[in-house]
Amino acid sequence: MSFSIRLTVEEKSLAESYAKLHSMSLGEAFKRALFEKIEDEYDITVADEAYREYIESGNKSRPVSELWKELDL
Numbered sequence: 001m002s003f004s005i006r007l008t009v010e011e012k013s014l015a016e017s018y019a020k021l022h023s024m025s026l027g028e029a030f031k032r033a034l035f036e037k038i039e040d041e042y043d044i045t046v047a048d049e050a051y052r053e054y055i056e057s058g059n060k061s062r063p064v065s066e067l068w069k070e071l072d073l
Contacts, residue, residue: 005030
């Protein structure tokens, strides 16, 4: 699948410079950027859900010093 996007002269120049700096085509640069963004948003969603579950569980964190004492470290 292919698609096109409209960029200003400045945006195109920046994107081309980025692609050149990383030795990749402009298309590959956009593809990587898109999938990195998707992955980042997915990771944030998973982390938010895990934190919500932790809060709702009623569990409490404790200082790491207590764990060290418990393990005689």
